[in-house]
Amino acid sequence: MGQHLTAILLSTGFALLASTAIGYLLARFQIVPGTTAVWGISPGAAAAITLLAGSFGADARLVAFMQYLRVVLVATVASLVLMFTSDTETPTPNAIEWFPTIEWATLLPTLALVLGGAYLGNRLRIPSGAMLVPLVLGAFLQDMAILVIDLPPWLLAISYILIGWRIGLGFSRAILAHAARALPAVLAATLLLIALCVLFGMALGHVLELDPLTAYLATSPGGADTIAIIAASSDVDLPFIIALQTSRFFIVLLVGPTIARFVARRVDNSRVDKRIK
Numbered sequence: 364m365g366q367h368l369t370a371i372l373l374s375t376g377f378a379l380l381a382s383t384a385i386g387y388l389l390a391r392f393q394i395v396p397g398t399t400a401v402w403g404i405s406p407g408a409a410a411a412i413t414l415l416a417g418s419f420g421a422d423a424r425l426v427a428f429m430q431y432l433r434v435v436l437v438a439t440v441a442s443l444v445l446m447f448t449s450d451t452e453t454p455t456p457n458a459i460e461w462f463p464t465i466e467w468a469t470l471l472p473t474l475a476l477v478l479g480g481a482y483l484g485n486r487l488r489i490p491s492g493a494m495l496v497p498l499v500l501g502a503f504l505q506d507m508a509i510l511v512i513d514l515p516p517w518l519l520a521i522s523y524i525l526i527g528w529r530i531g532l533g534f535s536r537a538i539l540a541h542a543a544r545a546l547p548a549v550l551a552a553t554l555l556l557i558a559l560c561v562l563f564g565m566a567l568g569h570v571l572e573l574d575p576l577t578a579y580l581a582t583s584p585g586g587a588d589t590i591a592i593i594a595a596s597s598d599v600d601l602p603f604i605i606a607l608q609t610s611r612f613f614i615v616l617l618v619g620p621t622i623a624r625f626v627a628r629r630v631d632n633s634r635v636d637k638r639i640k
Contacts, residue, residue, distance in 0.1 A: 367603055370567060371610040374582050378406040378611060381559045382584070383622050385552045390630045394548045395425060397627035403429030404552060405619055406560070406584035408612045410526060411494050412619065419620050420627075427530045428542045433553045437586035440557055441579075445593050448576055461516045469513035476501055476510065495616050560584045573600065581607040 386401035395403060402416040409430040417423035477497050484492025504510035560582050568578025577599040580590050587608045594604045 367606045370571060370581075370603075371607055374563070374567060374607050375611045375614045377563045378556075378560055378582070378584050379615070379618065379622065381556055381563075382406045383626060385556055387626050387629065389548065389552055390626060392548075394545050395429070396422060397630045398623040399425045399429075401623040401626045402426045402619065403549070404433070404556065405430070405615050406433075406556065406611065407587065407608070407615045409434050409585060410523070411612075411616055413530060414526065415494060415616070415619070419623055421623065422538075423530055424533050424538050425542060425545075429549055429553070432549060433556070433584070434586050434589075436550075436553050437557060437583055438589040441583060441586060441589055441593055444576070444579055445597065459516050461520070463515055465515065466513055469511045470515070472510055473501075473513045476504070476512075495613065498613065498616075556584050573603070577603060580604045583608075587612060 382404045383401060386404040389395045389400035389404065390397040394400070398419060399416070399421040402412055402419070402421045403426045405412050413423055413427045413430055416426040480497030480500050481493040484494070484496035487496075489495060501510070501512050505512050561579060564578040564582035565575065567573070567582060568575055571578075573581075576597060580594050580597075580599060581604045583590055590608055591605065594601050
């Protein structure tokens, strides 16, 4: 990953700058509340962002609406790009074995890492620490061959169901009506973010002499799972794509709270200035 450090920083920095500017406009024109707009338009880590947003004053329901709209659009655009730029067919996912034999020797240490890391992250008051500490520790320990991360499909399914219940059961008629009114603007904002990242990807690809599909997949604003599936079945630079997508995931979680607070203050200050005038 170190050899791609410049590309990682430039790509992630541009995506964050673009999403922050778009989030500011959504908040400034009162389409979506301040911190909610920034969390909702964040370029990646949809599930983690949705969980964290509520802890930082955002409306997790609207954040979920915006985040998963972005995921659907990114996945759709990526599939269309593959269809029109490559002879490779859109890959079909392999059948999932939901209940493989439980390997307690790897599952128990994984669960201990998740719980212990989340506790440590909260105790140390690290921004997004409950998410970041287990992720960083897990990546380090697995890379050093100290730990094998074991996440069986049934455990992932339960986790996603709990996330869905937590967010979905909080929706009300008022929130659904708000989301419906905001949909055209949020849709346009998300497509604008995707378009800006495409343009940046093409420029980065030209500078680094990458093929267009590699450049696009590497700089796509999120949808990492879909991007990884497409990249694995295509003639692209897979390590480069995974490095950029994974790094952006961590950086978005790390700086997301700070950016959200900054934008919220700017929006509040601008409204105060208007009232004074």
